Amino acid sequence: MKPVLLLIPGMLNTARIWSRVVPLMQDHAxxxxxxxxxxxxxxxxxxxxxxxxxxxxxxxxxxxxxxxxGGYVALELIATYLISNYVSRTRATxxxxxxxxxxxxDGMLARDKTIQAAERDFERxxxxxxxxxxxxxxxxxxxxxxxxxxxMREAGQQTAVRQLHAIKARADQRALLPRIQGRALVVSARGxxxxxxxMSEEMATLLPNASLEWLEPAGHMTPLEQPARLAALLKxxx
Numbered sequence: 001m002k003p004v005l006l007l008i009p010g011m012l013n014t015a016r017i018w019s020r021v022v023p024l025m026q027d028h029a030x031x032x033x034x035x036x037x038x039x040x041x042x043x044x045x046x047x048x049x050x051x052x053x054x055x056x057x058x059x060x061x062x063x064x065x066x067x068x069x070g071g072y073v074a075l076e077l078i079a080t081y082l083i084s085n086y087v088s089r090t091r092a093t094x095x096x097x098x099x100x101x102x103x104x105x106d107g108m109l110a111r112d113k114t115i116q117a118a119e120r121d122f123e124r125x126x127x128x129x130x131x132x133x134x135x136x137x138x139x140x141x142x143x144x145x146x147x148x149x150x151x152m153r154e155a156g157q158q159t160a161v162r163q164l165h166a167i168k169a170r171a172d173q174r175a176l177l178p179r180i181q182g183r184a185l186v187v188s189a190r191g192x193x194x195x196x197x198x199m200s201e202e203m204a205t206l207l208p209n210a211s212l213e214w215l216e217p218a219g220h221m222t223p224l225e226q227p228a229r230l231a232a233l234l235k236x237x238x
Contacts, residue, residue, distance in 0.1 A: 003061035010068025020227030071098025099199035
């Protein structure tokens with residue numbers, strides 16, 4: 001029986017954010033990808049994600065992997081549905097370019113400004129996100145940049161607004177982390193300008209059985225920027 005790998009996309013991501021990772025993993029796991037484009041809260045996203053894996057018995061290995069906003073969803077899912085049976089032998093967590101903290105006051109103001117900007121000129125906003133979120137070494141990679149923009153366009157303006165509101169209201173999950181006894185993988189990049197790498201270091205410190213891995217060169221969009229290395233790391237949890 002293959003282990004189950006639940007992949008949870010980030011903000012303005014469809015399932016295509018994993019398009020470079022999945023082909024490297026599909027022989028090793030039963031891969032299920034959450035759709036986080038329609039809900040209005042992190043809790044609702046976690047409920048949908050849980051429905052994808054609620055059938056996985058406690059004896060079967062389950063790896064919950066969240067990227068960026070998907071990390072907030074992964075922690076909410078664990079807190080609400082999995083913590084009571086998060087057995088170290090069969091449950092594992094991957095948190096990629098994300099944080100366990102709630103939004104700061106400054107962060108809320110920045111989200112509000114992004115919402116207003118997205119409502120005025122969505123294309124300009126996603127162009128900025130691509131430039132800011134992807135490492136400068138990859139800006140000349142037209143296929144990568146084009147794929148990132150295509151994914152964000154596919155997600156769309158209204159999804160961006162819903163997700164930004166949801167992110168503003170996310171819970172602080174730092175108290176949860178010491179209770180997650182299963183293996184954990186924390187992945188970041190020192191070039192991540194979206195989620196400070198210090199947030200990854202903090203999570204790795206709070207998780208009892210975590211390893212912290214750095215993907216270089218990369219910015220925030222590691223599933224697109226470093227898919228082979230990311231897939232290799234995820235295989236260690238399977």
